[in-house]
Amino acid sequence: MLLAVAVENTRTLVGLVFEGTVKRHWWVGTDPRRTADEWAVLLQGLLTGESPVSGIAVCSAVPHVLHELRDVVSRYYQGVPSVVVEPGVKTGLPVLVDNPREVGTDRIANALAAVTKYGAPCLVVDVGTAITIDVVNPAGAFIGGVIAPGIETATDALGQAAAQLRRVELVRPRSVVAKNTVEALQSGAIHGFAALVDGLVARIRTEQSLNDDVAVVLTGALAPLLVGQLNTPVRDEPLLTLRGLYQAFARNHG
Helix, strand or coil: CCHHHHHHHHEEEEEEECCCEEEEEEECCCCCCCCCCHHHHHHHHHHHCCCCCEEEEEEECCCHHHHHHHHHHHCCCCCCCEEEECCCCCCCCCCCCHHHCCCHHHHHHHHHHHHHHCCCCEEEEEEECEEEEECCCCCCEEEEEEECCCCHHHHHHHHHHHHCCCCCCCCCCCCCCCHHHHHHHHHHHHHHHHHHHHHHHHHHHHHEEEEECCEEEEECHHHHHHHCCCCCEEEEEHHHHHHHHHHHHHHHHH
């Protein structure tokens, strides 16, 4: 059983993957202050009663957390094969950007999983702290993408900057045109960001000369907010990063 850990800026996705199938998964808060020992206790608690871990795969967008997780692997899982997705690690996915070291490793894991399942070319939309749309070209190479503010990130900033606005529950409002401030904020968050994704995907397709039948894969902690709201047909893969980590582990350890 592979223990896969994908660290994002606000949430961390932990999963157990067996032969490419995610058997269990959990979302936990990403706390840069959490020590290696605290991570170990958290993971051991989640894994209580589960099958023994025979491999570990990690990717992280938070350097300090990655440092602590390396410590967890070396101290608490001695002898267990592991892989950290980072520059220099074999993934089979060429990264054709100006500086490959700047690309978030979760984006690489997502692209790897998407191209493995759906083939090239494909697009990956990850809805989390930021909204990223990444492009795998017809040759199967990661060629870059788009980074936009995430839904929570933008609405939190609006609540802090505007005196009469506040944070609201992120749910779909009754209509696009709202009759009150709460639903107006919800409409801007849900319908507004759905329109943002639709617009960016359309522009990417035009710029890269991609057909309308190219797979657009939707993932991320907040992706459920946009499911059913997009005009763009998407493949809903909320656990895509875990599958990408499985692919990366398989390419390095068989």
